[in-house]
Structure formats: C-alpha cells, structure tokens
Amino acid sequence: MNWHFEVTAGKLAAVRDGRIRRLLVCVPPRHPKSHLTSIAFPAWCPGQDPSAQLICASYAQELADKLSRDCRRIVASDWYQRLFPTRLSPRHQAVPEFETTAQGCRVATSVGGVLTGRGADIIVIDDPLKPEEALSQAQRQAANEWYDHTLYSRLNEKLTGAIVLIMHRLHEDDLAGHMLAQEDWDVVRLPAIADENELHRVETVFGRQSFRRKAGEVLHPEREPLEMLEQIRRTIGE
Numbered sequence: 001m002n003w004h005f006e007v008t009a010g011k012l013a014a015v016r017d018g019r020i021r022r023l024l025v026c027v028p029p030r031h032p033k034s035h036l037t038s039i040a041f042p043a044w045c046p047g048q049d050p051s052a053q054l055i056c057a058s059y060a061q062e063l064a065d066k067l068s069r070d071c072r073r074i075v076a077s078d079w080y081q082r083l084f085p086t087r088l089s090p091r092h093q094a095v096p097e098f099e100t101t102a103q104g105c106r107v108a109t110s111v112g113g114v115l116t117g118r119g120a121d122i123i124v125i126d127d128p129l130k131p132e133e134a135l136s137q138a139q140r141q142a143a144n145e146w147y148d149h150t151l152y153s154r155l156n157e158k159l160t161g162a163i164v165l166i167m168h169r170l171h172e173d174d175l176a177g178h179m180l181a182q183e184d185w186d187v188v189r190l191p192a193i194a195d196e197n198e199l200h201r202v203e204t205v206f207g208r209q210s211f212r213r214k215a216g217e218v219l220h221p222e223r224e225p226l227e228m229l230e231q232i233r234r235t236i237g238e
Contacts, residue, residue: 002220003200003211004190005036008166010202010209011188012041015122015162016048022185024176025166028192031220034058037166038067038126042106043074045122047084050102055120055154059130061110065095067126068108072098111143119156125165125175134170144178192219192229 004027014020027033038056045052056071058064074080075098076088089099096108107118111128125147133139155161165185169176179185188200198213213219218226 002222004031004219006204006209007188007190007200007202007211008033008036009040010204011186012037012164014186014203015164016041016045018160018162020186021160021162022179022183023162023164023188024179024185025164025188025190026169026176027166027188027190028168028219030224031190031192033166034067034126035070037124037164039070039074041164042071042124043080046075046086046100046102046104046106047080049104050084050086050100051104052122053103053105053107053120053156054122054124055107055109055115055118055151056124056126057109057111057113057128057151058126059111059128059133061096061108061113064108064110068095068098068106071106075100112146115150115154119154121156121161123151123154123161123163125151125163125167127167128165128175129167129170131170134174137173140171140173140175143175144173147175147179190219192224193217193226194219 008025011020011023011025015023025033042054042056045054056064056067058067075086087101089101092099097105099105107120109115128143129139165176165179167176194213194215194217196215200211202209218224218229
C-alpha cells in the first residue's frame with residue numbers, strides 16, 4: 001500500500017460521483033495504475049450502479065482484453081457478490097465485453113479500434129501509446145485523432161459523462177498534451193522523483209486526506225528506492 005493509491009482512488013471516486021468530469025493522472029510505469037483504473041475502478045462502478053456503462057481503452061487489444069478478464073474475474077467472485085447486488089448477464093460474457101443483468105457493461109478496445117454504435121457513461125484510457133510509438137509523429141497523431149474523432153463522441157451524456165486518462169508522459173504532443181490543450185482537466189502529477197514540493201488533497205472513505213511529498217522524494221520507496229531509480233535514469237536517460 002502507498003499514499004498515491006489513496007490519491008488516485010479518491011479522484012476516481014470523484015469521477016464516479018460526478019464531481020470530476022475530466023481526470024488526468026500522470027504516473028510512472030509499474031505503479032499499479034492499470035490495476036486501479038482499468039480493473040478495480042470498472043468493477044467498483046457497477047457495484048454502485050449495475051447499469052453503469054464503461055469503455056476502457058489501451059494501446060493494444062491484447063492488453064485491453066487481459067485487463068477486461070481481470071475485471072470480470074472480480075465481478076464474478078463470491079466476495080464481490082456478497083458486497084454488491086450486481087450480477088453478470090449469462091448471455092453476454094465475451095472477453096472484450098461483458099454485461100450486467102441491468103444492461104451495464106464494460107467494453108474493452110484498443111487505440112484505433114472501432115466503436116460504432118457504442119456509448120459509455122465513463123471512458124477510461126490507460127496508456128494509449130507504447131514508449132516506442134511516442135517517438136513517431138504519425139503514431140502520436142493517429143492516437144490523438146482517434147480520440148478526437150472516435151472516442152470523444154462516445155459519451156452517453158455530454159454534460160455529465162466523464163473521461164479518465166492515466167499514463168506516463170512520453171512526449172510533449174502525446175495524448176495528455178493534446179487533451180490539455182483542448183479543455184480543462186483535473187491533473188494529478190506523480191513523478192517517480194518529486195521535482196518540487198507536492199500537496200495532494202483528496203476525499204477518501206476516511207474523510208478528507210492530505211498527502212505531502214518534498215522535492216527529491218521517491219513516489220514509492222519500498223518498491224523503487226532512489227538508488228534504483230537513479231540506476232534506471234543512468235541506463236535509459238531522462
């Protein structure tokens with residue numbers, strides 16, 4: 001467990017409650033962002049409202065399907081069904097999509113995928129680009145145009161629907177940079193090593209919490225201490 005899980009989970013809860021409509025979380029690799037955003041959150045939302053509809057996108061369909069299976073495994077578990085009234089529909093449990101008996105759903109797609117006829121209350125985008133793709137202007141432009149012309153219009157209700165993007169920044173014109181230039185976003189910036197003093201305030205199940213980090217401190221030292229991060233920086237560069 002680490003404090004940045006609490007910050008991210010609190011922000012995601014605010015999205016579901018309608019208090020945040022555009023959420024951008026910038027976090028380094030291997031800091032369970034996909035588990036929180038693409039697995040736990042899309043399982044928790046139908047627990048609160050079995051009719052909730054979500055679209056979850058990742059850079060590759062294979063990854064999107066894997067995250068969908070992990071999410072469905074939670075929703076089908078005994079402990080989940082003891083907590084929530086939500087039940088999976090037996091007639092539609094394909095890997096890329098599963099439905100609830102209340103017509104809720106979680107649709108998995110890749111960046112560039114076709115979504116004709118599909119809509120969602122919440123759209124989750126989890127790592128839309130692989131690192132090597134971010135070096136290609138054509139790949140970046142393709143992801144940005146797919147967001148503009150395909151994904152953005154998939155919200156069921158334009159006034160109340162929400163979009164979540166969680167990723168590690170790869171380029172000034174990656175999808176995060178592109179989206180920030182279009183409209184206002186609630187931004188949670190969590191670099192591996194803090195480059196300035198940070199203060200994060202968030203509503204949690206325990207009430208309002210504040211988390212502070214000083215410049216130079218590591219995000220999750222128990223998993224990735226400063227010495228390890230400095231070795232990674234020397235190996236791969238900034």
